[in-house]
Amino acid sequence: MKKKKIFILAVFTAIIVLTAGVIFTLTIFRKTYTDSNIKVEWSQANQPLTVSGEVYNNNRVPIPDLEIQVNSWSAEDTLYTDENGRFSIKLGEPEIIDVKIGKVTIISNSVMGVSILDGLHFKVEVVNPNSPKLIYKKTEKATEPALRE
Numbered sequence: 271m272k273k274k275k276i277f278i279l280a281v282f283t284a285i286i287v288l289t290a291g292v293i294f295t296l297t298i299f300r301k302t303y304t305d306s307n308i309k310v311e312w313s314q315a316n317q318p319l320t321v322s323g324e325v326y327n328n329n330r331v332p333i334p335d336l337e338i339q340v341n342s343w344s345a346e347d348t349l350y351t352d353e354n355g356r357f358s359i360k361l362g363e364p365e366i367i368d369v370k371i372g373k374v375t376i377i378s379n380s381v382m383g384v385s386i387l388d389g390l391h392f393k394v395e396v397v398n399p400n401s402p403k404l405i406y407k408k409t410e411k412a413t414e415p416a417l418r419e
Contacts, residue, residue: 303376308394309370310376315389321369322358323392327353331354333396335407339370345386350407361386 302309315322321340325333332355340347342363351357364387368378371394377384384390396404 274342288299291363304375305374307403308374308396310371310373310392310394312377312390312392315391317389317391319361319386320358320389320415321361321386321392323356323394325355325371325394327396327399330372333399336396337369337370337372337405337407341367341369343367345371372401374403 277299300373301312302365310351312323323338328332332351332353332354332385334351334353336355338351338359340349340359342361343365345361345365347359347361349357349359364385366377366384366386369376369390369392371392371408398404
C-alpha cells in the first residue's frame, strides 16, 4: 500500500513538473502575440543587435507614426514607424527587457532578457487602429504663415 502511494505521488509530481516546463517554454520561446488590437509575429533577423519590423493594417496598408519602444538593460529607446510602416533600431547590447508597440507589451522578460545577438524582426498587423492602447506620434500640421498687410 505504501509503495502504491509513493508511486502515485511520483507520477503526480512528474505531471506537475512537466506541465510547468511546457508552460515556461511556451511563454519564453513564443514567437507570436495576438489580442483584439494587434497580431504580431517575430523571427531572427540575421542583423546583429537590431530590432526591426513592419506595421500594417488587415488590408496590408502600412501604418506610419506608430510608437515602438525597446527597453534594454541600459537604455529605453522610443522610435516611430516611417511612412512605409517600417522601423529599425540598432542597440548597443545583446539583451532586451521588453518591446512595446504603443502601450501593448509584446515581449517582456525582466528576469533573463531576450537575446538579440541575431536580431529580431517583427511583422505587426493592426486589427483595431482606433485602439487607445496604440499610440501614434503627434505630428503638428504646418500652418501657412500669416499674411502681412
